[in-house]
Amino acid sequence: MMSSCMLIFFFICSHCQVSAITFQQSPPQIVEESTEVQIKCSHNDTSLLTMLWYQQRQDTMSMTLIGYGYGTSPPNYEGQFEEQFKLTREDTVKGALIVLKANPSTSAVYFCAASTHENTVTYNDPAYFGQGTKLTVLGKYFKPGINITAPTVQVLPPSPKEWENKDRNDNTKKNKTIVCVATGFYPDHVSVDWKIDRKNVTDGVATDSAALRKNESYIITSRLRVPFKYWFTLNKEFTCTVSFFNGTHNELYSDSVYGVEAKGVLTREKYLKITQNAKLSYAVLIFKSSIYGAFVVFLVWKLQSSAGKQKD
Template identity: 55%
Template sequence: VVAAADILTSFPLPLVSGTKVTISCSHDDSSYPQMLWYQQKEDNHSLTLIGYGYANSAQNYEGQFEKQFELTRVDTLRGALIVRSAKPSDSAVYFCAATHCASGYEAHFGGGTRLTVLEYNVTAPTVKILPPSSKECKNKKKTLVCVASGFYPDHVSVFWQISGENVKDGVATDNNAVRKNESYSITSRLRVSAEDWRSPDRTFTCTVTFFNGTGYEPHSDSVKGALGKSI
């Protein structure tokens, strides 16, 4: 049994058009000499092969990618995908994989690097918590809805806190932000007991972490229990 190679790739990249982008890849198993690169578009669950190659040899490209992309190898364990001049249509998740030379062997993939080539100005989200609906049964679970809207690009994550403590139980967040015109929105829901919601000393906070191109910044909204007053 051959253990899976540990494939490491770069972190998320939001960039302006025309930028030269280098996405690096490394692994820790010299018995995997072949490195492959794949592209996955936002609206497509399948992977498209960009190219592949070995150290100390010419890299091989799928025809439509050779002009826009360049594959490089430092050695057996390290390589890179270079986007010569990034444009919005290059926005995608890029995956590096490593495998044995012979066909029939499983390829081992890294987690992927998300590249966003910006079409518009970076805009932070507006975050708002909507308290439970009066239509929910009085003694049943209550649902708080957190709506983050008006942000660009869509590099966000959402988490909830109750009185300063992180919570995961009862949380359901959209898998992906939804784009409308020049911005995105995302929704997250928190289900709590009626007892928790009726406690005026409880504070419910939704925080959206937004990547602004240089770092991560938090944007939050909070409501108190019982009357759901904003604070």
């Protein structure tokens, strides 16, 4: 059995690596209580003889080693996990984690990992991790097909208080925060993405690390920080899309807000519009002045001509 020191060692960044090794894990699963669940794992490196399995529960967000298998040797389990799980190995690169009798406490994300030796501390070998498989177990008071509920998505504009700029001479450096709130969904298989004018953005995005349980459903929030001039661009579109796994496939739910015209604030766009209007007004004024000047000259000439004729 691995020591706790070895478990900690696995999560030192230099030993939890992402490489050219390709992992394949089972997709997300939503199951009823007392169901037996199989989560499969495979990778493409035959030199990695050890396969390990970890559990990451939402209430702790830390990874816990379930057990591991080395080559064809019988698997080793950590503590109480031997009663809840079974590790199987088809060959060096293929294996599975079996949840013997699923219950709400086994709802978690399960990670498959691989390493060269079973004792990574001694051999100083890195461990490579798969993408994880999320498992949600419906409790007895939930009825499958009825209580799987899609999210309601709402995008909120920046707070008016955030519009108040202390430095009125330098508005270009201010940011605005747009908030996306997804509520009332179950289970918590969601991800959040943002778009500006229908183009994906990641800069300035901060999404909750996990959905928050609220009674019998979940809530998750995401924030998008945008430059001052973006929000004060009339009709600029900011869209939040929530991808929700309903037990069979992902469904998308979106909401949008739109940029507004700046009031009492001289943005670059507004400045250009004002200067363009000023140039046009000035050109019209010059044209009118020229017409008026020509008319005056013509009138003077006409009067002079009339005076000359009278003298004759």
